[in-house]
Amino acid sequence: MKTLVSALALLAGLAAVATAQVLPGMPQPAPLETKLGLRAYVGAFAPVLPLVAAPADYIYASVELESGSAVGFEFDYALGGSLRAYLGIAHARSRVNHSSLMVIQGPFRDESPVGLFAPTLGLIIAPRLGSHDVRPTLRLGGGVKFYDFDLVEVTGGVQDPTADLGVGLMAGTHPVAFTAEARWLLSQFDPAYLPVRVIGAKKQLQDDLVFQLGLRFGWCAATGGSPAASVGRRRRFPAGRAGGPGTKTDLPRLLLFDLDPRTRALLHRHLAAGGFSVFEAETVEQARRLLAATGAEVVVTGASVLIHRA
DSSP states (O other), rough: OHHHHHHHHHHHHHHHHHHSSSSSTTTOOOOGGSSSSEEEEEEEEEESSSSSSSTTOOSSOOOBOOEEEEEEEEEEEEEEEEEEEEEEEEEEEEEOOOOBBOOOSSOOOOOEEEEEEEEEEEEEEEEOOOSSEEEEEEEEEEEEEEEEOOTTOOOOEEEEEEEOOOOOOOEOOSEEEEEEEEEEEEEHHHHHGGOOTTTTOEEEEEEEEEEEEEEEEEEEEETTOGGGGGTTTTTOOOTTSSSSTSGGGGOOOEESOOOOOOHHHHHHHHHHHHTTTEEEESSSHHHHHHHHHHHOEEOOOOSSSEEEEO
16 A cells, blocks of 8 residues: 555656646647657556356355556557557556465465556547546557466466456646546456366456556657647748648747736637647746747737737
8 A cells, every 4th residue: 555655646746747847838738639648557456256266066265366556557649539549558466365276285375476467459539528628538448468376386377368448537738647547357267277176167257447547648749749848849930921821830820928827728728729829928038938939920918919020
């Protein structure tokens, strides 16, 4: 439990540091509007079914896994709209009870550690709900579940295909977003891998739940860097000169300055949705730097709209 709490505190600290790097004058896309993302998480592992279920008429107890901790990471890539592809791996630490159903040689132990690895890939659907910065997520994927037993009777890893289903939430408007998700890993387990007294047993269902909290770091594909780093590397096109009529390069670059923070955020969101390049400044010095770095042509202030030519 102490390890889990420490990991959550570390993730929160990383989020604070990363968010602080996004200056007020820089554009802030929603998390899933970035092309590429890296997600890291910690959580809890909870087995749903026994590893080896003893028949109803057996006098022996079932072989079960215990709850434990879980960690993992994954990459996701935008396919268009609310659809993203993902590739990642989850790892859980648990213990298996040495039921009387098992025939264990060597030193007597009531239980032994077991590691679980689940590399998976698939699709994540994350639609935006209106103008809110919270997205529900639906995971549909599959992969392989590996078991690493600390038993001399089991040589090599035990593996079996698994489905990877999950529902969760993602929240945040910066390159760093918070995530929470519950995943269901559905697979089967063959008792023949273990020294058990089940005669003629076939593969049995082995489902596990993983509850996870984490952070997602996003990058923009157009710049090869984070959304925050993309400012200052834009090509400077005077309005109406680059591209043909109706292209986004015809739209002027806008600088929002000396506005109420809520008004500024609302204008930024709607103007950016319309294809404008929008920048924000809170102080005169920030406004000067952004005018020089971005070549913004229109300055929107609390009292007026000014036309600026570099």
